[in-house]
Amino acid sequence: MATTNLNISVFDKRMLKQSEPASYSGLPVKHFKSACPVRPVELKQGTLLWDRRDLDLWIDDVKSGSVTDTRETILDRL
Template sequence: MATTSLSISVVEKRMMNMTEAAHYCGIAVRHFKTLCPVQPVPIPPKYKQYDRTDLDKWIDDLKAGLETASQSAILDRL
């Protein structure tokens, strides 16, 4: 009986173009342009790329606001 071993190394992209960034955030590109406050990083000579860590921070900040609002709503009902 033969056995085979496969070793795969996956490197996550940190920088993404607008389409990739929108998909990463789960937003349509047309909505991403208006909703996302994250500024792209200019990479010479002509590229503008979104940093994954900046996108993550934006999403985390959105979630933090929801948690605070939810806690306040619960306390108001008591």
């Protein structure tokens, strides 16, 4: 019987494109855009990316109940 080795490298992306942060958070894109206070980063001109670590902090804040919406935070998201 023949033996085969398969070497696979798997790594998690830190920066997520357009629909990926919505999927990562479990929200539809429409709801993610209005709910998420995390601002994207433009690493390459015209390409917006969301940092997964920032998303994790936001989700942890929501879970702990420490996120409070103020008028300014709501307007910042729009």
